[in-house]
Amino acid sequence: MTPIQVVLTAGIILIAAYMYLRLRNTFLDLILILLFLITGVVFVIFNEITDKMAHFLGIGRGADMIFYLGLLFLFFLMLKLYARLRRVEENLTELVRKKSIEDAEEFEEKN
Amino acid sequence: MIQLLIIKSTSRISGIFAANVTEYNLTPGNSLIFVIIPCFNEASVIRETVKEVVEKGYHVIVVDDCSKDNPGKQLKGLPIYYLQHRVNMGQGAALQTGICVALKKGAEWLVTFDADGQHDVNDIDGMLHKLKEEQFDIVLGSRFLLGAGGNISAGRKLLLKGACYVNYLFTGILLSDAHNGLRVMNRHAAESIHLKENRMAHATEILKEINKHSLKFGEFPVHIHYTDYSKKKGQSLLNSVRIFFDLVLNKIFDR
Numbered sequence: 001m002t003p004i005q006v007v008l009t010a011g012i013i014l015i016a017a018y019m020y021l022r023l024r025n026t027f028l029d030l031i032l033i034l035l036f037l038i039t040g041v042v043f044v045i046f047n048e049i050t051d052k053m054a055h056f057l058g059i060g061r062g063a064d065m066i067f068y069l070g071l072l073f074l075f076f077l078m079l080k081l082y083a084r085l086r087r088v089e090e091n092l093t094e095l096v097r098k099k100s101i102e103d104a105e106e107f108e109e110k111n
Numbered sequence: 112m113i114q115l116l117i118i119k120s121t122s123r124i125s126g127i128f129a130a131n132v133t134e135y136n137l138t139p140g141n142s143l144i145f146v147i148i149p150c151f152n153e154a155s156v157i158r159e160t161v162k163e164v165v166e167k168g169y170h171v172i173v174v175d176d177c178s179k180d181n182p183g184k185q186l187k188g189l190p191i192y193y194l195q196h197r198v199n200m201g202q203g204a205a206l207q208t209g210i211c212v213a214l215k216k217g218a219e220w221l222v223t224f225d226a227d228g229q230h231d232v233n234d235i236d237g238m239l240h241k242l243k244e245e246q247f248d249i250v251l252g253s254r255f256l257l258g259a260g261g262n263i264s265a266g267r268k269l270l271l272k273g274a275c276y277v278n279y280l281f282t283g284i285l286l287s288d289a290h291n292g293l294r295v296m297n298r299h300a301a302e303s304i305h306l307k308e309n310r311m312a313h314a315t316e317i318l319k320e321i322n323k324h325s326l327k328f329g330e331f332p333v334h335i336h337y338t339d340y341s342k343k344k345g346q347s348l349l350n351s352v353r354i355f356f357d358l359v360l361n362k363i364f365d366r
Binding site: 099 | 200
């Protein structure tokens with residue numbers, strides 16, 4: 001095993017362990033974490049597999065394929081997070097607005 | 112005669128207001144007109160701006176968007192509605208809060224007005240007249256129409272003209288001015304429009320809502336007084352990039 005394989009494998013295992021400890025583990029979560037762990041480690045150690053897949057897709061190297069797919073996934077994730085951020089902000093705004101009007105009405109009643 | 116009450120929220124400011132209603136008599140014609148002034152860190156000019164509007168006999172709703180400089184203190188004694196956001200949510204959010212309150216208070220006509228003193232109160236009358244005369248739902252102020260006045264710089268003009276076309280791309284409405292804070296609308300328009308863009312992109316969102324609810328709209332030449340203060344507080348080039356980004360997100364997520 002080359003040094004980078006050691007680093008990547010360790011990273012994948014740590015992330016999987018972190019997810020296992022942090023997330024509320026439903027059965028589905030466990031399967032997903034396991035899937036992530038196995039594919040990650042297999043791709044890192046037996047990297048000829050990714051090369052073969054890349055050739056099939058018309059990409060020169062397996063690492064490039066992972067890079068392209070990873071970029072796509074990250075972009076998708078970013079959009080999802082933005083959508084969520086906007087939803088959260090919308091709810092917060094509604095709350096702040098309601099509170100400010102309630103405060104004002106309370107003051108109006110007192111005076 | 113409608114009795115005016117000064118509203119304030121309980122946080123941070125304590126008991127410094129006194130309603131001075133007798134000093135400010137509302138002319139009956141103006142009693143259904145509510146001017147909404149969103150305000151964020153404008154303490155040095157807010158009193159002057161608000162006072163001018165109050166003296167015209169309009170109802171005034173100031174929405175303090177969680178300013179750090181306590182504008183409530185400056186507004187002491189003025190017969191206005193004063194609301195306070197506990198968290199800074201942006202100008203769009205503050206405007207929408209003001210609209211909600213104005214509708215609750217039975218407003219027939221609503222005006223949006225910037226706190227930094229760049230607008231001219233005397234324009235409101237003309238805009239209202241146009242709105243009623245030509246049966247518009249909303250009249251938007253423009254600093255580039257014939258008859259408008261002000262001391263705009265060439266760079267700002269270019270930026271705003273560019274923004275007009277960006278707005279056109281996003282909403283299908285081409286106006287002569289963009290991001291002009293002075294607008295007059297009737298109750299129907301105010302009830303239709305619901306601003307979800309908390310920050311500056313609300314100016315474009317209003318156009319989107321106009322389109323969506325098929326509101327009748329027009330433009331009116333207004334006077335903008337650029338002071339050193341309002342220039343400093345105004346939109347920078349960097350800010351317009353942020354607005355553009357918000358618009359793209361709006362296009363993706365809100366239909």
